[in-house]
Structures are given as structure tokens and as C-alpha cells.
Amino acid sequence: MKPLYCLLPGLWCILSASAQLKTESVLPRKAAPETPAAVVYDSLSNIRVNGDAAYYEGLKGQRILFYPRDIHAGLKPVAYFNFLAETPAAVAVDTVWLRKPRRKFRPEDFRIDTVYSDVYSPRHYKHFGHDDLTPLGCPFHEAGGLGTLDYSGQTRSGWFTPAEAVDGRSFEILGVETSRLEDSELLMFRLRDDAGKVLCWFAHRGTDPKNLRDECYPAVIEGLIEKYRAEYLGKDFFLTGRKPDALGYVSDYFGLYVNTMQGEADQLQFGTELRCTDVRLIGDGTGYAVPSFVFEKREDSVQIYIPLTRYPTPFGVEGYAHRRDRAFVDKLVLTPAEEVYARRAEEERQREEARLQREKEEREHKAALYRKYGRQTADLILAGKVRIGMTREMCREAWGSPDDINRSSGSWGVHEQWVYGLGSYLYFENGILSSIQN
Numbered sequence: 001m002k003p004l005y006c007l008l009p010g011l012w013c014i015l016s017a018s019a020q021l022k023t024e025s026v027l028p029r030k031a032a033p034e035t036p037a038a039v040v041y042d043s044l045s046n047i048r049v050n051g052d053a054a055y056y057e058g059l060k061g062q063r064i065l066f067y068p069r070d071i072h073a074g075l076k077p078v079a080y081f082n083f084l085a086e087t088p089a090a091v092a093v094d095t096v097w098l099r100k101p102r103r104k105f106r107p108e109d110f111r112i113d114t115v116y117s118d119v120y121s122p123r124h125y126k127h128f129g130h131d132d133l134t135p136l137g138c139p140f141h142e143a144g145g146l147g148t149l150d151y152s153g154q155t156r157s158g159w160f161t162p163a164e165a166v167d168g169r170s171f172e173i174l175g176v177e178t179s180r181l182e183d184s185e186l187l188m189f190r191l192r193d194d195a196g197k198v199l200c201w202f203a204h205r206g207t208d209p210k211n212l213r214d215e216c217y218p219a220v221i222e223g224l225i226e227k228y229r230a231e232y233l234g235k236d237f238f239l240t241g242r243k244p245d246a247l248g249y250v251s252d253y254f255g256l257y258v259n260t261m262q263g264e265a266d267q268l269q270f271g272t273e274l275r276c277t278d279v280r281l282i283g284d285g286t287g288y289a290v291p292s293f294v295f296e297k298r299e300d301s302v303q304i305y306i307p308l309t310r311y312p313t314p315f316g317v318e319g320y321a322h323r324r325d326r327a328f329v330d331k332l333v334l335t336p337a338e339e340v341y342a343r344r345a346e347e348e349r350q351r352e353e354a355r356l357q358r359e360k361e362e363r364e365h366k367a368a369l370y371r372k373y374g375r376q377t378a379d380l381i382l383a384g385k386v387r388i389g390m391t392r393e394m395c396r397e398a399w400g401s402p403d404d405i406n407r408s409s410g411s412w413g414v415h416e417q418w419v420y421g422l423g424s425y426l427y428f429e430n431g432i433l434s435s436i437q438n
Contacts, residue, residue, distance in 0.1 A: 046309050046330055047221050049187075049206035049317065056176035056187070063222040064191065066136070067290055067312070068168030070283025078315060079128065079160035082135040082143050083120040086190070086198040091117045091124070091159055120199040121165035126157045133160060134315045137217045138204035142184040146202055167288075170222055174198065178205070204317040218288050218312040225279065225291050228308070228329070232276040232293060236337035239272050246331040248324030256327040261294065261303040268306075268327055273298040273337060282307065287314035293329055306332070369397070386426065390433045392416075395426055402426070 047064065048055065069075055092115040099109050125133070135143040171191035179188040179202060189201040203217060242250060250256060255269040274295040282305055283289035291308040308329045369378035373394065380387060381398040390398075395418070402418035409415070418426040427435035 043224070046216055046224060047219060049204055049217060050208065059173050059221065060175055062173050063170045064173055064189070064219050065170040065222050065225070066166050066168065067218045067220070067288035068281060069163075069314075070285060070287060070289045072285045073283060073287050073314075075287065075314060077132065078163040079123070079125055079133050080136045080163065080166060080315070081119070081133060081160050082138060082146050082202040083161040083166060084118050084146070084200050084202070085120045085122075086200060088116040088118040089122070090114050091122050117159040119159045120161050120197075122159040123162045124157075124159050128157060128160070135202070136166065136315050137219070137317050138186060138202065139316050142186060142204060143202065144184070145182040169193070171199070206317070216309050216312055217317060218315065220291055220308065225308075228291075228293070229279050232334075233279060234276065236273060236275045236298070237295075237334040238337060238340045239268060239270055239274065239332060240335045240340070241270065241333040243331050243333060250325045254325065256332075257323055257325050258304045258306055258327045261305060266302065266304055268297075268304065273340075274334070277303070280305070284311050286311065288312060386433060386436060388433055388436070392428060392431050392433075395433055399424075399426070 043058075047059070094113050094115060095110055096113055097110045101109070134140070135146070171193055174190040174192055176187055176189050179186050181202070185205055186202045187205045189203060190198065191201055192198050239256075252270055255267045255272075258266050258268045260266050274297060276293055277296050278294035280292055280294060281289040282292035284307075288311060290311055292305045293308070294303060294305045296303055306327045306329050310326075310328060366378065366382060369381055372378075373381065377390070377394065381394060384398055386395050386398050399420060402420055404419040406417040406419065407414065413430040414428075416428040416431075418428070420426070423438065425437040426433060427437070
């Protein structure tokens, strides 16, 4: 096969009936949907891999941002094979000789084939290695049968989506539906890029919300970031807890693990006051950079950052095995400082009100004892003391009710033993205190 680049322009008019070589697409052929009206993203949770149909219906009109790569991760170029264009595009023109070339060739000696690809933003890769080709947002075994990937040999050559066409870019969500390919059930996100081109992203469909493998995509709904930005940026908060669905036990004493803006480990205690100063895409040096919130601890002015969610593994859906006490914004309860201060002021007001009420009751009680028993006896009762000759009522006022009462009666009268904790006893003869034992 020998290209005839110099003869192609003159042959187009002759070869009006030339054959076309097309790549079969796995995408369903349907009319492009109408542009959905953008809706307000009213959730403070990142895009889920285990949502129901109603949840994904609510994503229509939103924009999804695929995380950019961490500039410090040292990742080599990667191509994806699970981003497919809805409309195949011509990617190459080739000359196919039908007979051996001769000095004076004729039009029937060859044909020109147009090569089509259903890959989004296709680029041809030759002898691409296993580590350089991957799906994004789903594991290899689930993505079999997508696009033009050939599993038959060790060498993978073909048209694939370069990572830079997706990483760090956002797309409008036109719809989400279930797509069954071979033995896998995937979610098919119908997206539209800024140039108006429709593409489909095949992603993992999780079932267990508590499984780290099913936790998050390497993507975020842009409306979520904007909502957090509006609610957090420039405002003060107190770290008051973790959400009920946060996995793993965390000690209230040791708090949560975070990093400073200098990359050093730090501890974030519950009850710490924070001010959100910035929202950035920050990586952990291994793969993607995720939306992260920069906070200043008001107690010492140390700048820390807290990622929105766990870092997904390049380039699948699994989450890293982070320490259980790692802080992530979507798992924290951050209470606005004004609410905390208002609650504290109310609690202080209630304490002061209770103190004044106690003082009032003590004054009234003291006055009542003075009137009933006289000053000397009343002062002993208020000091929690008893003396020989006191009545049972006076002793009950001073020491409170006993734990037990042992009573005996005879011709001499009534004898009582009042038992108090820690080996204290009061003895009464006919209702008058006659003996004290400690």
C-alpha cells in the first residue's frame, strides 16, 4: 500500500463512488435531545456513583468538571477509551491498491477509503502500552467492548481520546442512562463540550454507598463547587463534628488529620474556629488535583487545606485507603461562627438566669429557716451540720434524707437509727437526736 498524496486532489472527482471503511459504534443512534434548561444544583454532596434514576435526572443541565492532574504527580501521558463521540468523524484518508501498481495506472487500480472513528477528540496512538491506556471512572474489566480497543494482542494501536482533551475540562450534562455492554452495566453520561460536540462517557455504576471503591468519580459538579464557594468563602466556622455517614471512628481528643499549605501534617481539633480564605484545586502528589478549601485557624493563624472528597485513584474509580481520621469537607459539620457565638451567648444567658434563680431560692430558704428555727440553729443547718438535741426535721434539713432507717419501739419509747453513706449514723430517742456516729 503506497499513498498517492500528489494525485489525490485530481482523483476526488473520478472516485465519486469510492468505498468507505467505518468503525462500528457501540452508541445507540438517536436524535439529539433538546438542550435542557439549566437548574440550580441544590445538593451539598458530590456526584454519586450509586444514585437512582431521579438523582441523575436532576443532573441535567449541570456542568461536570473532570479533575486536572496534579502537576507534582509525575504522571506520563495517558489516553482514555471510554469517551466516545455520538457522531463518528473522519480521521484519515487512505489509498488501497486493488492490483499491483504499474507505470501507467488507471482509476480501477485503487480505491480511497475514509477512516471514521467514534472516539471523542481522536488521536492515533501506535504500539501503545498497557500502562498508557486506561478508562476514566471505571475499571478495565468493566470497559471491555467499548470503542475500538482490541484485547487480542499485547500491542494496542488505534484511535483514543488524549487525556488533555478531558482532564481539567468541563462539559454540560445532557442526560444519564444505564448502558449494558457485554457483562457490565455502566452509566452513560451524555455530555456536550464547549464547541457543541456531543460525547458519551461510560462510567462505573456503584451499588454500595459505604464501599470506598464506589465512592467518587474523578469529577465534580461545577455547581457544587460554586455552592460551597458562596457558602464558605470569606466566612468563619467552627468544626463541630462529622456527618453521620462518615466512615470510621474518630477520637474527639485527637481530632482530624489535615495538611498545612506548606505540606506539613497538622491536627484539627473539634471546636476549632476556622476562616475559609480560598478554594483551589490541590493534589496529594499521586494523581488528580481535587477541589480543596483553604482555612485559617483563628487560634494560631496557621493555613490548612481540606479536600472536598477523597482522592480517586488514577485513573479508575477506587478511592485511596486514607487514614480514617483524614478530614474531608463533604464529611464535616462546619457550623457558621455566628450561630456558635449566638448559641454560646444564649447558654451564658441561661446559666446567669439559673444562677440568679438559685441565689433567690437560697435567700428565701435561709429566711424561712431563720423564721422557723432561729438564727443559731438555721446557720448550723445551712452549713450542713447537726448537733445533739435537734429534731428529725432539723436533721433532715441539714443532712438530707437517710439511705435507710432502722426503728425499734419499747416501753422506753421509740429508738431510730438513720443510716447515711460512708458510715455515718444518727440516733434518735423519741424524735430527738441523742447520738452521732461518723
